[in-house]
Amino acid sequence: MAKIALENWNETIRDPKIECMSRDEMSALQGERLVKQVKNVYEHVEFYRKKMDGLGVEPGDIKGIEDITKLPFTTKEDLRDNYPFGLLAVPKEKIARVQGTSGTTGKLTLASYTQNDVDVWGECVARGLTMAGLNSSDRIHVCYGYGLFTGGMGLDLGAQALGAMAIPMSSGNTKRQLMCMEDFGATAFACTPSYALYLAEAAQEAGVVDRLQIRASINGAEPWTDEMRKKIEDILHINSFDIYGLCEITGPGVAMDCIHHKGLHVYEDYFYPEILNPADQSACGDGETGELVFTTLAKEGMPLLRYRTKDLTSMEHSICECGRTLPRIQKFTGRTDDMKVIRGVNVFPTQVETALLSMGGGVAPHYMLIVDRENNLDVLTVMVEVDEKYFSDEIRKLDSLKNKVGAVLKQALGVSVRVKLVEPKTIQRSEGKAKRVIDNREL
């Protein structure tokens, strides 16, 4: 299909009332929802009641959105401490779905949704799909993974809300992906940007690009650049869009970029964004980089107040050329912690340590993670020190140790790794904050 040039683009807005709302009206709507939400969590979530009591804040102190700064923060550690259902604001019977993502240690970060939450999620993704120029007649090939990961389900729900056809391919098996894409006449596809580029190149190599009806791709869940987007667009002759989300807040569909690619529009009627100075949590002005923090204004199942994403970015409130007044967050410049996104999966170095320790010998819990991008796919190499006691001059024994480490790490991280055994005592010991990750991906 032909890529649509900006000057020929016909912008459609799914919910103009919300997406183009004036700042005053939006603030009023957000304030109204926040007041209600704070009262709700104070009454139904012990964790928040205690936190607010600790800060001396009562629901009555929250009168509008500007009062949000009085509220306590929520961290990923809080989710872990209250795993799996400790932060529910409704009885468990009302939960219609759970989704999960990796936590900082062995446990998952679990998010719970009521049916309304699921509907809101689908609606937000549908707004994004509309932003990508799609409508109910489109056929959306979803090659994000399905399962606890929010990618597959999120795009599926979005396609459903839009009234489009969902093609639930899930990830992997590129040849089959291309075959179905062609046979079913998919008009859009969704996956991580690195896989999108991989697919694009595979389509080019197989000479099937001209037989595809794809006109747009929706890609997110890992960092990518404008150059990468242009490459995907050029190979497939399509328009590509960046989608953002995190499981804790809802999944993909928290924010999405429009054809102007001037940042990702945040659906702030549901997910209120703040950018805070990492040093003192004071508010950053437009254009200033800080930590992105979200409050779920209307979530029922597991509402979160001021959830610290640890992603660093800046925000703009100026009206976008597309007509939307929704603020735009820029691509992330980094994180306040050492989490890495590998093929869409969140990986924390501490998970590696926990997994190595769980092996009970063979390797020392000293490691180094190296992230590369080979043929457009992320490759995670874990360098592990062999325990001197387990050292052998037999390659068979070392290889079996290596395979065992690989299996344990794959299970713990949810992503396959390359294990490289190294000599004992050759990896830097942690003195304070040792560098455990080398990211060679050029982004």
Add this chain to the structure above:
Amino acid sequence: MGVSNTIQQLSVFLENREGRLDDVLKVLAEKDVNIVALSLADTSDYGMLRMIVSDPAKGRQALKEAGITAMLTDVVALRVPHATGSLSKAMHQIVEGKVNVEYMYAFANGNDAAAVLKSDAPERVVDILKGSGFDVYSAGEAYRANQ
């Protein structure tokens, strides 16, 4: 008897990085440890250097001080006469004795050849070989081979 006829091999784990083999050889040369025989096995990630040296304990210590992982492994050095079929006969005896050979390499030693064998039961290999008329080199003979 009580005299063991297994010998010690110096085994070194070589990370796959530039100059690593050179480092190892340099350390041994500086400490005056002579290499009698060596075998270098390679995998995609690392190499395994196996050596018969003039003084295995001294070699290991020197490498350890240089921060290189080395270990001593018990192996058997079989004397293989230069006659067709000698090694085959010896191997046949080992197989009959149900001992598993992990790896093997050989070097010329005077008029004969020496085959270095690593198995899961080195003492048993010595018994089997001696019991079937083969000769194994003592540590002293092996460490000073060809000198």
